[in-house]
Amino acid sequence: MSGSVSRSGSRPPTLGGRKERLDALAATAADGPGDAGVSLAASAWRRLRRNPVFLLGAAIIVLFVVVALLSPWLAAHDPTARLLEGQVSRARNEIPAAQEGFPLGGDQVGRDLLSRLLVGSQQTLMVGVFATVIGLAGGLLLGTVAGALGGWVDSLVMRVVDVMLSIPSLLLAFSIGALFPSPSQFTVILAVATVQIPIFARLLRGSMLAQRGSDHVLAARALGVRPRAIVFRHMLPNSLGPVIVQATLVLAVAIIDAAALSFLGLGNPDDSIPEWGQMLGGAQNVIDSHPNLAFWPAGCIIIVALGFTLVGESLRDALDPKNRR
Amino acid sequence: MALLDVSDLSVVFQRRGEPPFTAVDGVSFSVEPGQTVGLVGESGCGKSVTSLAIMGLLPRRGAVVTGSVRFEGAELLSLSARQMRDRRGRDLGMVFQDPLSSLNPVIAIGLQVTEVLERHRGMPRRQAMVEAADLLDKVGIPDPRxxxxxxPHQLSGGMRQRALIAMALACRPRLLIADEPTTALDVTIQAQILALLAELVRDTGTALIMITHDLGVVAGLCDEVNVLYGGRVVERARRHELFRRPRHPYTHGLLASIPRLDAPRGERLVPIRGSVADNIPWDHGCAFAPRCPNALGTCVEVTPQMDEEDGRLLRCHNPVQENQEVPA
Structure with missing residues (x-):
């Protein structure tokens, strides 16, 4: 029986030549381009590059970000200047139509609609990014604490999360926004971010718990790795996949929620800084006679939210470890 | 003095609302420095739980570990979590069954090896990387740099297990526990890994506890073999004695159920009837009695004790006699 345990070095000579040839063959196969050191992110990127859904979403996002950053220069007119005020007549319900230099016409008080849309993307980008980052940070903190410590800490955190999740998200955001004495863009960000915290926390906690019982965490413990390193090196990085995906999806939700809060009047009351939700809110009085005033900001919100959703969905597929090769 | 002295080790799992479950029931054995000891048994016999208990890796809540595990004279079971952590990976290493899931998928192999070196030997990263390449080379990984x-996903199964062995041996522990280290590998790789383990253990003087359900693995490697059934050791003997003359009907059955190349053509394998019972009824007779071809009336009434006879330990009322044909 001990014969079955043969050292690789002591093979019969007849096999030696063949083994070497096989090894050489295997080595050439393994030496393919980009084979060495492919991390999870790199292999995900390789698959994303060929995914048309991802490319479309990414194109929308890139366009949106570029427009937001360059909007002060892209906008033909000052978005706060009432250049077409002369064509506005409240009595006759007249709002400036499209004309030379003003391809989308003016708004209710005679400001250039296109310039307001372009500059308004800044606010939307800012609210979306900050709300997501703050929500992500809070969710990571709570989720890591709950998933790493477990026990009563986990129970406590998760009950708080349950309570927050039991309130409809827009209602919760609305209530948080109303806590502040004066509405501003900052309160919108905070309100939208707070709504996202429990979602991130629960997601991370779930995958942390799954990691806690995993073989590689047990193996790391068997090597005497300290608990802090177990959590931050072995559990957290392996739990982040679903959270990253959720973050891109939350960007879309945050943009919609922020627009909704502005629409409902919880945003910045000063309408000199254009914001899509606020523009939409302002257009509702004239939506019968001038639907274009609502159409453009609403369309922008939808397309940008769609872009983030497409990227989020394709990221989810790409980061799924079951798809890895 | 023995390197590791396990005596009367018991592990009882307790869950709220469920009756306590005894996974290990008074197991005793010892390992001398440099010795290779096998723990053999089928699934559920308590061999893995025994190893986790030795390593202090069982959950603190829910698993009640009693008895004694002395390592170089020091009682491991009374150590604090922190003290035990300092010993794991440094004094005691462990290799697990599934090499893919035992590696962290998002960290490069090098960082996983250096993590141990930094943790226990206080090496700076750069020096640890050099040492890690050296370790991978020692376990037979080509092109270690x-x-x-x-x-991990870029390595083959055998390569992964070699890397895990390198990590377990990185700090030159005096005891290595290998829990089914070859079960997830294909047969040719199994032989390579076993040969590697045998070589490393011989060269470094590391004691090895080999946990397996496969007596073939034990045959090539172990000095002494403990056969476990239902959380208790039922037979212990030196390797050659055990294979030449298995005394416990369970050991006999395990050996009879292995396919052999030198068996006459057409001979049927002899399986052991039934499967391990969920609850272990050692308090009312022998746990193996319901499946035992040799069972007597006393077997279901009186729990057999460990008896020593010519250098082996045996827990059986009616052991297999020499040249006895055991009916299946």
């Missing part, structure tokens, strides 16, 4: 930058 390139492998340091690769991720």
């Amino acid at each position: 390139r492998r340091l930058d690769e991720y």
Whole structure:
């Protein structure tokens, strides 16, 4: 029986030549381009590059970000200047139509609609990014604490999360926004971010718990790795996949929620800084006679939210470890 | 003095609302420095739980570990979590069954090896990387420098297990526990890994506890073999004695159920009837009695005790006699 345990070095000579040839063959196969050191992110990127859904979403996002950053220069007119005020007549319900230099016409008080849309993307980008980052940070903190410590800490955190999740998200955001004495863009960000915290926390906690019982965490413990390193090196990085995906999806939700809060009047009351939700809110009085005033900001919100959703969905597929090769 | 002295080790799992479950029931054995000891038994016999208990890796809540585990004279079971952590990976290493899931998928191999070196030997990262390449080379991984930058999914199964062995042996522990280290590998790789383990253990003087359900693995490697059934050791003997003359009907059954190349053509394998019972009824007779071809009336009434006879330990009322044909 001990014969079955043969050292690789002591093979019969007849096999030696063949083994070497096989090894050489295997080595050439393994030496393919980009084979060495492919991390999870790199292999995900390789698959994303060929995914048309991802490319479309990414194109929308890139366009949106570029427009937001360059909007002060892209906008033909000052978005706060009432250049077409002369064509506005409240009595006759007249709002400036499209004309030379003003391809989308003016708004209710005679400001250039296109310039307001372009500059308004800044606010939307800012609210979306900050709300997501703050929500992500809070969710990571709570989720890591709950998933790493477990026990009563986990129970406590998760009950708080349950309570927050039991309130409809827009209602919760609305209530948080109303806590502040004066509405501003900052309160919108905070309100939208707070709504996202429990979602991130629960997601991370779930995958942390799954990691806690995993073989590689047990193996790391068997090597005497300290608990802090177990959590931050072995559990957290392996739990982040679903959270990253959720973050891109939350960007879309945050943009919609922020627009909704502005629409409902919880945003910045000063309408000199254009914001899509606020523009939409302002257009509702004239939506019968001038639907274009609502159409453009609403369309922008939808397309940008769609872009983030497409990227989020394709990221989810790409980061799924079951798809890895 | 024995390197590791396990005596009367018991593990009882307790869950709220469920009756306590005894997974290990008074197991005793010892390992001398440099010795290789096998723990053999089928699934559910308590061999893995025994190893986790020795390593202090069982959950603190829910698992009640009693008895004594002395390592170089020091009682491991009374150590604090922190003290035990300092010993794991440094004094005691462990290799697990599934090499893919035992590696962290998002960290390159090199960082996983250096983590142990930094943790226990206080090496700076750069020096640890050099040492890690050396370790991978020692366990027979070709082109170790390139492998340091690769991720677990890029390595073959055998390569992964070699990397895990390198990590377990990185700090030169005096005891290595290998829990079914070859079960997830294919047969040719199994032989390579076993040969590697045998070689490393011989060269470094590391004691090895080999946990397996496969007596073939034990045959090539172990000095002494403990056969476990239902959480208790039922037979212990030196390897050659055990294979030449299995005394316990369970050991006999395990050996009879292995396919042999030198068996006459057409001979049927002899399985052991039934499967391990969920609850272990050692308090009312022998746990193996319901499946035992040799069972007597006393077997279901009186729990057999460990008896010593010519250098082996045996827990059986009616052991297999020499030249006895055991009916299946």
